[in-house]
Amino acid sequence: MILTLLDELLLFSGATLLVALFIGRGLAAGWMVTILYAGQLLVLLKMAVLGYEGGSIASSLSLEVMGQAMSWRFDALSWFFALITIGSALLSSWFSCGAWERSYIRQGGNIWLFHTAMALNVFTMLILLASGDLLSLFIGWELVSWAGFLLMALAGGVATKAAMRYITYALAGGMAVFGGLALIHTASGSLQLDAVVSAVEQMGSGKLWLLVILFGGGFGVKMGLMPFHLWQAPAYAETPGPGSAFLGAISSRMGLFAILLVLVKLFGIVNIDSLKVPFTLIDARDLLAWIAVFTIILPTFTAMKQNDARHLLAWHGIGQGGYMLLGIVVADAMGGAGGLLHVFNHATYQAALFMAVTAVIYRTGTSDLNKLGGLVVRMPLSFMVLLIGIIGLAGLPPMNGFVSKWLVYRSLLNQGMPLLFLAAVIGTLGTILSVYKLIHNIFLGQLRVEHEHVNEAPWSMMIPMLLLSAIIFITGLMPGIPLEWVASALRTVGLPVPDYTLGGVESASGSLDMIWVIGVLFAGFGIGAVVFYSAGRSKRVHQLDNYAGGHFLSADVRYQYSDNFYAGLMHLIGGWYRGSFLWLERGITSLVEFLSLGMQGLYRRANAEFYLLTTALFVIAWVVI
Amino acid sequence: MANLTGLLFAGGLGFMLLSIASGLDFGAPPMLVGSEIQAQAPQQTGAVNIVTSVVLGYRAIDTLGELSILFAAAVSAGLVLGRRHTTAGTQSRGGFILQCGGSLLFPLMMTIGFYIIFHGHLTPGGGFQGGVILAAAFFLPLLARPGAKLHHQSLSLIEGFAGASFILIGLLAMLEGKAFLQPMLIQDTLGQLISAGTLPLLYLAVGLKVGAELASLLSRLIQTEAPQ
């Protein structure tokens, strides 16, 4: 048989997994795995035709089990997501090689398990992305869930608890999808995509509602959509450094991919739009949009009160997912483009941010925002990467985050959804505030005494971070490059496509050209610089070269506190929004606890009379009546 | 509470079972298999007592399973009660009359037992009943003089070989090319001792087995020392 490109990719990925599995203990393993990721990326680029012209490449592997045919293929959407997956895997594993690896081993980490889990994640994600029917989709889905569990549970202790929580959520979601699968199977008699599409047409609205709830809920769990978002932040944050970069970049986007495939491509936005929520004016689509918006707002404001850098970033990861779903649910040309583009952008800056934080942890040994500060003088490059990252995260020019968010806002305004727009803007506000907390508490302010002798992160970490920053800036400058892939991905799921240029998008209701924007921006900077240097006489002083209350300051005096940032704001907002969901979760847990207590009691006090009584009543009911 | 639920349960169960049984027609069984067996039993098994022909012929494997159950029960009881203590039970030895009666009765009961076993295919009775009587015969001396103990070696030998011979007779039939446990050497002369071929042998095996099992059970019950 002749191997197609997809076969090559999957085999390559499998080979990576095997290499990590068998020689993962040596120190060279990291480099080898990284090189193999690069190889996967090359194979993927050989498939680039998908990303530009669209079309699809089938795998020569197909299976028939108990009358269920399974096939695997790649199209533009899969290619787009696969690009992000492999790219982030490549950079994260590059980041992990060398210095970080050594320190990880020194702290008693199991590097072999780390590499294996990473490779397993990539492999399973590729399988999921390649799924050609709902059954293979579900198989890939479960595989991805369990692989993620492996990577999250690595660190042990708190991480294991978080991973257990994750797997419970994920399995509940998986079971919802499983049930939906069974319902679809009875409706269409098969799980092939076209059969499902035709089955959805003549499906009653009630059943369609059920399916939308089941699938949306199931996939939403992995995306961290609103009621199901509690697991995500701790699980990602507690993963060892590069792992969290990888997971934060792509893992939860698999949910988005599945939603695109099932809800958008198979069910069709139109059908979902036709589902009215009873007793209200809104329909299922508005419901999804509002869920997305709340997913933007609440986790973002939760992120604001985090005192651990990684947790803060992880909570933002949840919030940013909301933008993607929002854009896709709006489903006009700009919205869809914005949503998908945001997947790419978010992957880049999230990875960069996590790496920068990991670098700080590597040097200072802590990620507690109350124990850091002033590192800008020690780690300027990391500072720059973090700055670029948070500009992207906050969605400000000139970084790429701005483009996708702009597209989403634009589409919201075009579609006349001012409330949603307002909510999204509130979310952005929270983002800006909290990322300011991040950069201020780590890099600005007073340098701690214990961090006097900290150095810049080693180059093995620095290079991937700088690469990512470059990508962030370039795709911010020329969003046309990713927009081209996005466009063909949109075509495959049947969403409208905006007409884009290298610098941005053209549309009647307002177009965007980042090259101009950035040109103007830098011109402004230039003018400001000229004014600054020509006019004022500026004298450079040391941070401590000033006095307060008649005393000169010394390094051991804390004159600048960053503890408990935003305390007043948090007091203003109050913690109710996070607490409510925690209460929900605890309620469910204790319900199960209570029931199982009762059941054990039932078995413990095994009074034959009770059981036989019930039995006799059964028999009477069936016989006499 | 337990009383209440129990009575409730009993009432419900009784009512249910009666309501079920009311649907039965008494005294006129379909007798599909029964009458057929009556018609063919004399030729096929040569037994006059048709119950015997069913027990040892048509449903012989049930009997085998039943022997195994007895065996399993005896072995399990052995496991539960631990190994036999040679010390006798704590009760005082029986009186003179009981001893004499026991020693007198022993041969008599043996004879009766074997008679019942061997005529199982002619008259009511057979391996089980005879076996029980044999067990009683073995057991009588123990009641009479608690010091006396059974000869356990021979008892377990009988246990083993009686059961084994039942199966071996069946396997013999297989060697002859017949089916497992198929009765053999059936004479056409009904009503004699030998007319039933291997049936009396099977019944002998059953009787010895039952007797041995029950005797060992009883002896185990009486011979392990009583608490306090």
Next chain:
Amino acid sequence: MSTNLVLTIALPLLGAFLLPVLMRSSVAIALWSGPAILIYGCWILAELWLSGFTQPVSIAIGGFAPPLGINLYVDSLALLFAFAVQLLGLIFWPFTLDRESARRQSLMLLLVAASSGLALSGDLFNLYVFYELAAVATFGLASASGSSAAYVATLRYLILSGIGSVLTLFGIALIYSQTGTLNLAHLAQLAPQQLNNGLGLAAFLTILIGIGVKAELFPVNTWVPEIYATASTRLSAFLAGLLSKLALLIILRLLLLIFHQPEAAQVILILGILGVISGELAAWRAKEMKRMLAFSSIGQLGMIFIAMSLPDGKGMVAVIALALHHLVVKSGLFMLAEDWGGAIQRLRGSAKASPLGAALFVLFSLSLVGMPPLPGFWAKFVLITELAGQVEPLYLLGLAVFLLATVVEASYLFRVAAILYGNPAEETLGEEIPKSQGLALLSASLFGAGLVATALLIAPVGESLQAIAAQALDIDLYIGTVSPVISGGSQ
């Protein structure tokens, strides 16, 4: 050729009768006679299977034509289970040598013989006899562990199954007084006219409750946690893995061949749902390994009952697949529990001590939960696709319960896995970490290998399962094979 099948019942009985005597003469022969018999049984069955076994056969015992005499009915399903009986009997053989080993081994042989009889026999009362034999042997083996708790547990089990056997006898009496025969095929012939009424239903329900004691059917399964917690692990593995499936097989045959009333299926469905709920929930907060496994096997069997209750044999494939899967997985888990019994917290960090054992535990748990490439997923997939196809709301309730129970199951199984891979807690650093090793680990890895092999060969396995199910579903084939004829039929 196929008449040799009788030997799989007769030889273990023979060995059991002779073992105590042999043990007295020569220990070596006695010790090896049991395994030798079982190996021979495996060989007989394997030979029959490999010699192109396609059509079911009926073996008349004693050479009497079926309705009069007792017959063994052998189709692929029965053959499969008979083979499993011999094999598992060999794997779970009580090798320990002490003063009681003769008794224990002969009881084990009796148990094996009874199980083969349950798998093969085609006569109602004969099934009852073998069922009782299995029960008594189980009592003996369960109380053999010698702890006081074991005696109480055994007695409670004994009394419960005594109730069950009374009810079974009652049901048999009802059936006989209605039809005048006990042969399953003959009953299948007569059922549409004579048993398709309330009386037949009552007979079925009483027998269901009676046999359900061993099949861990909901109301009468209260013995399960106690026995599994007190008896030896191998016995628990045999009971949970095999004997429950055999009782299930009897119920399945009765349901398929004789009792076609929808109410029967409905009762089974309700009891199955209750079993799933109670079992999985109770397992969720179990603190010891064995008890957790016991409760979870109750839940699993409830799932099988749900599958069994699907109308006109739709769930047949699911029943067989789930049963075999649970047989393999639960046996393996119990084998692991032989070293890892006791409090779960005690196991913290065992993964370092015995990585293979921990890996096997994870594998079994994944398959039990239904992780896609593993066989468990396919079994569950077949079941839920069939369940979702039903219009009856009760079945959809079953579907929902099934899915939720799976979540609960995963959460407690993986709590254990997390403990296995966790770091030893400070207070337990002193005592040594229990490690799974030796024969138990070997047999567990056997089961694990079987599981993985099935996962790799899932497509052909699925086809053969469908073939087996089709054969087991074919009532006319059953009747035609046994061909019960009353020549001079009175009436």
Next chain:
Amino acid sequence: MNEIELWILLLLALTMLSAAVTVLLVKNHIAAVAAASVVSLGLALVFALLRAPDVAMTEAAVGVGLSSLILALALRRLGLWKLDVSGVESNPLEHPVENRDG
């Protein structure tokens, strides 16, 4: 089955049922065992009336003789072999059990 048999049957039935109830309600265990053997005895006779001589013999031998013997021996071993009515509290180690029997 003629009139006399019918009356005998009625008598036996009443005896057996009352004996069965006695087994459950009487406090003394020896009496309970005796009642149980009465039940089997009646059962044996009923079998005889039902034209089942083999079963009758077996029931007589096993039910009446053997099982009563086993139970009696068990009573002795259990230390319940007491003729006084307070037979339940037999063992000093055992604290009083309130009887749910009656």
Next chain:
Amino acid sequence: MTSAVTPELILYITAIGLITIGLAGVVMSSHLFRMVLALVIAEAGANLMLVLAGYRWDAVAPILTSLAEPAAMVDPVPQALVLTAIVIGVGIQALAVSILIRIHQRYATLDRREAAERMDAEIAATLGVPRDISQEEPLGERPLPPLPADRANMRGDSP
């Protein structure tokens, strides 16, 4: 059959009465020995039920007197079944009794509830887990007396 009291009425009521009384006794009695007795009675009832299934009006016992004219016989098969069932019953009874003896030696009680409680306690102890709340006595029941010292140390081995 002139009177309203027909034999089948008597017989069925007897059989089912025995079964019911037996099962109710198993369920209600708090003394293990009584449970065994009740089980014996229930089995007797089931046997009677089985024999009734084969009874036939005005028929003779299934023993051929002469080959000449085979008279109408009662169905022999149920009688064979009952033979088997009786012997099975006595076997199980003997086993139950011997287990009873052991329990009495170990726990010095034959009360069902206490035996169950001690069993739970012992299982929890041997498996090294704290007993759940669910394993405690429900409200309104007396607490468990401590295991006597001389019994407590005789686990495992037979005395």
